[in-house]
Amino acid sequence: MSNVIQLKSTGGFTRMDNDLYKALIRADLSGRELRVALAIHKLTAGFNKEAVKVAALYISKMMYEDEEKAVSERANVSRAINSLIRQRVLFRDGGSRDPITFLPVNEWKIDPKSTVLKSTHCVENTPSTVSKITHIKDINTNTNPNGLVVVAAASTDEDLESEPEQQGTQEPVQPAPAKADRIPYSKIQEIYNAVCGEILPKCLKLSTKRKTLIKGCWNLEINGVHPFRNGEFWTAYFTDCLTNKHWTGDNDRGWTADIEFLTRQDKVLKVLEAL
Known part of the structure; x- marks a missing residue:
């Protein structure tokens, strides 16, 4: 049985500029930042738009099918958007209600990442890459x-x-509720x-x-x-x-x-x- 999927049966395509595609592959972004960037791309290039007005909750719903999960992750999505704006991957002139778009790849300022060691339960030192504070x-x-x-x-x-x-100095210490x-x-x-x-x-x-x-x-x-x-x-x-x-x-x-x-x-x- 072939595992090759015929393109004509996928239900449509979203075009992507080759330079942007390669830049996203090479960019040392977090998983959430990359997913948010792809969502913004879908909402802009996918609809032939340069920029789009979109709420963080809408992007969160694109990322999570479960409604409650989408609501609880909205703040993290908003944080990822702000991080991408700060790294000049995305641009928004104003507040959260203003349109958002991609900046040219040569203007991106991706945060450097650092590698630290963390101990597993097996007492084995395993390198773990973590993002710089965003x-x-x-x-x-x-x-x-x-x-x-x-x-x-x-x-x-x-x-x-x-x-x-x-509590007052004369009161006994009570267990935390x-x-x-x-x-x-x-x-x-x-x-x-x-x-x-x-x-x-x-x-x-x-x-x-x-x-x-x-x-x-x-x-x-x-x-x-x-x-x-x-x-x-x-x-x-x-x-x-x-x-x-x-x-x-x-x-x-x-x-x-x-x-x-x-x-x-x-x-x-x-x-x-x-x-």
């Missing part, structure tokens, strides 16, 4: 009381760990400062008001999912906020947003609905 600003790391390194924003889809709120009941305010503060700290005012202290606003984000439910209980979602959200030029100071007053403004429920929904 956030706008480098993310700091801290060490928790157990000596474990805690990254301000998770580099995987791992949920944020909850942290107990401060479920994650949904305790909010890792300090880690969210670190993510904000890492992503926005050199463009927007740094968050030096979490007041009661700020904690209340963060709690509103933490408990926000969309299609049965709590997206803000994931470290990568906070990183992607704050990154998307920086694409709003008015919020970053491009206005007649020189005003800039801060963590209180960005965690207001109306502003959160404005950003999410634009993805």
Whole structure:
């Protein structure tokens, strides 16, 4: 039996420029970045368009058949889009509602990759290639009381760990309740400062008001999912906020947003609905 598929029976084709095709093969992109790039190509060249207005959720639905999975991965797709824009593979003049297109291959600035060793359960050192941090600003790391390194924003889809709120000095230490009941305010503060700290005012202290606003984000439910209980979602959200030029100071007053403004429920929904 032949394993050759006749082209005429595939149901159509999407043309691709040879230089772009070779460049995507050679580019040291992450798997998600490559999939997003191919989706953008499908939506542009596949429909004879130079650029396309497309939401991150739409691309996520192209990548995942399961509706719930597509919704939960929307923030990661948005992050991949921003990473491709920063590496000059894609171009978008404005915010998330503006058209997006490919830049010429000779303008691409692909991040260099680094190789690290990780130990497997068999105590065998295996080389593992990881991408350079694709956030706008480098993310700091801290060490928790157990000596474990805690990254301000998770580099995987791992949920944020909850942290107990401060109790009175005379109160006995209580066992930590479920994650949904305790909010890792300090880690969210670190993510904000890492992503926005050199463009927007740094968050030096979490007041009661700020904690209340963060709690509103933490408990926000969309299609049965709590997206803000994931470290990568906070990183992607704050990154998307920086694409709003008015919020970053491009206005007649020189005003800039801060963590209180960005965690207001109306502003959160404005950003999410634009993805």
